[in-house]
Amino acid sequence: MAYVGRMYPRIPTIGIRGLPRGTATVRGLPWEAMAEPPPRKRVLVAGGGFAGLETVLALHHLAGDLVDVVLLAPDPEFVYRPLLVEAPFTRRPPERRELAPILDQLGWRFARDGLARVDAEARAVETTSGETRPYDALVVCTGARPKPAYERAVTLTESLADSDAVDELLRAAPSEGRDRIAFVVPPGVTWSLPAYELALLARARAEDLGADPEIALLTPEHKPLAIFGTMASSTVERLLAARRIEVHCGVHVVEEDDGFHVVPERTLLEARAVIALPYLEGPAVPGLPADEAGFIPIDEHARVPGAEGVYAAGDGTSFPVKQGGIATQQADAAAEHIAASAGADVEPKPFEPVLRGKLFTGSESINLRQKLTGGAGEGEASHDYLWWPPHKVAGRYLPAFLGLSTPAPSADVDPSSLLVDVNVSFPHTWHSEPGGPKRGPRYS
Numbered sequence: 547m548a549y550v551g552r553m554y555p556r557i558p559t560i561g562i563r564g565l566p567r568g569t570a571t572v573r574g575l576p577w578e579a580m581a582e583p584p585p586r587k588r589v590l591v592a593g594g595g596f597a598g599l600e601t602v603l604a605l606h607h608l609a610g611d612l613v614d615v616v617l618l619a620p621d622p623e624f625v626y627r628p629l630l631v632e633a634p635f636t637r638r639p640p641e642r643r644e645l646a647p648i649l650d651q652l653g654w655r656f657a658r659d660g661l662a663r664v665d666a667e668a669r670a671v672e673t674t675s676g677e678t679r680p681y682d683a684l685v686v687c688t689g690a691r692p693k694p695a696y697e698r699a700v701t702l703t704e705s706l707a708d709s710d711a712v713d714e715l716l717r718a719a720p721s722e723g724r725d726r727i728a729f730v731v732p733p734g735v736t737w738s739l740p741a742y743e744l745a746l747l748a749r750a751r752a753e754d755l756g757a758d759p760e761i762a763l764l765t766p767e768h769k770p771l772a773i774f775g776t777m778a779s780s781t782v783e784r785l786l787a788a789r790r791i792e793v794h795c796g797v798h799v800v801e802e803d804d805g806f807h808v809v810p811e812r813t814l815l816e817a818r819a820v821i822a823l824p825y826l827e828g829p830a831v832p833g834l835p836a837d838e839a840g841f842i843p844i845d846e847h848a849r850v851p852g853a854e855g856v857y858a859a860g861d862g863t864s865f866p867v868k869q870g871g872i873a874t875q876q877a878d879a880a881a882e883h884i885a886a887s888a889g890a891d892v893e894p895k896p897f898e899p900v901l902r903g904k905l906f907t908g909s910e911s912i913n914l915r916q917k918l919t920g921g922a923g924e925g926e927a928s929h930d931y932l933w934w935p936p937h938k939v940a941g942r943y944l945p946a947f948l949g950l951s952t953p954a955p956s957a958d959v960d961p962s963s964l965l966v967d968v969n970v971s972f973p974h975t976w977h978s979e980p981g982g983p984k985r986g987p988r989y990s
């Protein structure tokens with residue numbers, strides 16, 4: 547289902563809010579000063595998720611008419627996947643936006659098709675419909691493939707939005723004396739935040755339903771959300787304790803014939819239900835290098851080594867943290883490099899990952915921020931906004947494009963500084979979440 551018409555009668559664009567398309571200059575000269583405009587560079591973006599859309603919006607701002615973009619994706623809609631954590635409790639599927647009108651509005655094209663193979667030497671791709679498409683630059687943003695980690699666990703998927711499964715689990719009477727619902731981060735999953743959100747939202751939902759199950763969270767991390775640093779860990783630890791969520795860190799859950807076991811002790815996991823995050827496999831694109839799990843290697847400008855003109859961004863790359871904010875940062879690095887090579891007056895900056903995460907808790911959300919390179923320190927955790935616009939997925943262009951969730955003075959901000967790190971207190975009602983009493987628009 548698309549919400550475009552209902553929520554966004556008119557799609558806002560970077561061009562409308564900020565710089566109009568075509569303000570890019572060629573090595574400092576406005577186009578009017580040149581006798582012949584340079585030929586446009588053909589850019590093919592494969593994938594219409596966070597990385598793909600951010601690439602397109604960044605190119606629009608940085609390179610304007612120096613490039614001609616086609617976005618290729620089998621799914622006609624952009625899906626705001628992080629909102630999947632609410633689906634089991636609200637039964638609303640994550641928000642989505644149609645891709646074709648977005649590309650149309652930017653003056654470019656959407657092709658409903660898939661990337662099947664890359665011939666980097668010929669600078670062409672083969673698509674799943676059998677077409678050959680030449681390119682000057684290709685950005686592979688085809689995401690990762692979620693797979694259930696366990697056969698007998700409930701895996702977080704979009705189909706949970708259509709079922710009562712989780713509500714029934716929360717309401718159910720203890721089975722054989724076991725009253726625990728266990729949320730599990732499988733080994734190898736680096737973006738664990740959704741498991742914490744599920745446990746916290748389950749507690750809030752159980753309270754709404756008048757139920758009081760035991761809730762446990764099991765994770766290989768040595769501390770809760772350790773990737774965000776010690777401050778985030780201790781903040782989240784206190785919150786989990788206050789919500790009576792039992793936490794087991796530094797453990798792996800393995801499935802055996804007689805049930806689930808907690809390693810290293812190998813104790814049986816006493817639970818009436820196990821709800822797990824999926825693990826991710828890479829897209830393994832024929833013609834491109836890949837690691838053993840199918841993820842595409844990239845350098846600090848998001849270039850794929852050994853494949854001239856090919857870039858990759860997002861969950862499909864071998865960068866260890868699979869997260870939407872990281873995907874947008876890689877997309878920006880790729881777009882800057884492409885814009886510069888198309889002749890735009892842009893200095894491509896290397897990708898320097900900063901993790902920004904908004905933890906849904908069932909009441910006030912918690913914003914977390916941590917640099918992933920260069921002596922990251924203890925990180926930050928706050929109920930106040932730590933970046934602006936304060937969307938769940940942070941990004942330089944995409945959140946502003948999708949629309950702000952709160953009345954915002956930033957509507958006129960220059961798009962080049964759209965993602966700003968801030969530390970601002972706003973009235974607490976502004977932190978309200980989807981799932982909370984004041985729901986509001988849903989990208990926050």
Ligand SMILES: Cc1cc2nc3c(=O)[nH]c(=O)nc-3n(C[C@H](O)[C@H](O)[C@H](O)COP(=O)(O)OP(=O)(O)OC[C@H]3O[C@@H](n4cnc5c(N)ncnc54)[C@H](O)[C@@H]3O)c2cc1C
Pocket residue numbers: 592593594595596597598618619620621623624627628629630631659660661662687688689690702737739740859860861862868869870871872873902903904938939940
């Ligand atoms: C439950 C959950 C909660 C999350 N919470 C957060 C959060 O709070 N914050 C955060 O930053 N991130 C979060 N994430 C992670 C975030 O959703 C992903 O990191 C992000 O979606 C990755 O973006 P992407 O563009 O790489 O891939 P995707 O969003 O998966 O998009 C992939 C795109 O590629 C297209 N595609 C697939 N195959 C092909 C092909 N062969 N050819 C062309 N196109 C193809 C698909 O149709 C899709 O358009 C969460 C994820 C989940 C599942």
